[in-house]
Amino acid sequence: MMNTDADTTSRPAGAAPPGAAHVEATGVVRAFGPVQALGAVDLRLQAGEFVSVVGPSGCGKSTLLEIVGGLQVPDAGTVEVGGEKLAGPRERTAIVFQDSACLPWRTVLDNVAFPLEAARVPRKERRARAQELLGVVGLAEFAGHHPHQLSGGMRQRVAIARALITEPDLILADEPFGALDEQTRILMAFELLAVVERLSASVLFITHSIQEAVLLSDRVLVMSARPGRILDEIVLDLPRPRAQNTLALPEAAAAVDRIWTTLRTEASASMGVPR
């Protein structure tokens, strides 16, 4: 995750240097009719930082992610990415959805190449790049398959390869492993971490899993029940590279406990259970 000087000099123009604020959301408010989804959220994401957001169901986590991704416009507040005010989806922001959003009529290779097709990159070039990325996520031999021929975990790897093909500097992941079994989920999480570290991209990661958030992140933000606000921020000074036994460290266990303590009250509130 740490960038060397050489990394910094090779960073594409417009990208924030490590440590600088890459995403800065201030006073973001969003309502859907009478339902107040987000209530004045401030969010700061440094370049190359991995930040997870946990919170009870319906607290506005995905709404926050879509606002940062430029898919939704906040009712109030501002969002800046890479020092520029956000006015819609950015070229170098990639989103990984909970549903892999694979297009069933396209082969795995064409699914991965889809963002480059959208950017009108010539066919030969985009297919070569997609093939390369399929190698990175271990799906090179499945290039000609269709999504229905893959397992759920493999489809999510396709989604990750698709997100990486534009070499994003910001990855927004909306519970990308939510539908996977525990073993696949852990393996996928480490796989994501490895490719993200190679890219030095910033990551905003929405998850329901406290352990997953602690295992992967530099910081964890805990949101309140609707209307969503940031209740707590946990900075994780855990050694990298992370491994499964990272969770056995006393600092990690303390972080899990602290997040759960905050979250339990909010989750009870969102379910209508007395606190």
Added chain:
Amino acid sequence: MTALAEASPSLKRRTRTIGGRGGPALVVAFVAVAVWWAGAVVADSAVVPTPDQSLRSLVTELAQPSFRASVFDTLRVLVQSYLSAAVVGAVVGALLGVRPFWSRVALPLAYAVNTVPKVTLFPIFFVFLGLGNLSCGSFAFFSGVLPMFLIAAEAARGVPQAQLKLAASLRVGDLRVLPMVVWPAVMPAVAAGLRLTFGFTFLGLIVAEMFAGSSGLGQQLLRNVALARMEYIAGEIVLIALLALVPFLLLTWLERRISDRFGPRPAPRGSRP
């Protein structure tokens, strides 16, 4: 037996496919003709002609230039009205279906009109367009376009939000999202709609020709009804069924091809790693 055993695998596969897919339908058709024949023999009545009497009457009619002109008229108007209903219904339906506001405005109205038995609206076509192919073709178009529109609109509404969000996140504009995401996603439903629309269009045309046709199979049918020529009526029904059968088989084949190409499919056994 030996020859069959030595046949190439592809020939054997093809033989199995024909037997598997078309076999039951052929058996049902054979049984239906046998029942018709037996019923006609048992009834021994002028109002129940045998299949061979009906076919002989049909051959007699086909020998007449005026009847052949009627058949060609029906086919010409059917092709025109079907193609226009399919294209207009699919395009307008898909365009409207992806826009939530216009879906909410137009779909309840379209469903309401669709629940009205269409034949009751034919007098409107007749009054405004008069006797002949124009009113018949327009009514056939109307009979087909509404179901096609509803099918395409519902399919477009059902395009997964995640796919549309993916396209939006990649800054794919409204015009490009149609060929890149919406069209491929609605293709299986539209293919099924093409088959259904053909039936509705053909039905609308025959009914319209019975009311207001100056030629056409519907008009010929009504003429024979007026003359109580049962074997001719039965012969024309057989002809109409055969005319409908060929496009139906083609459209069914097309639907299967499109579903295989564009539709989500269950994983074949053992294919999933």
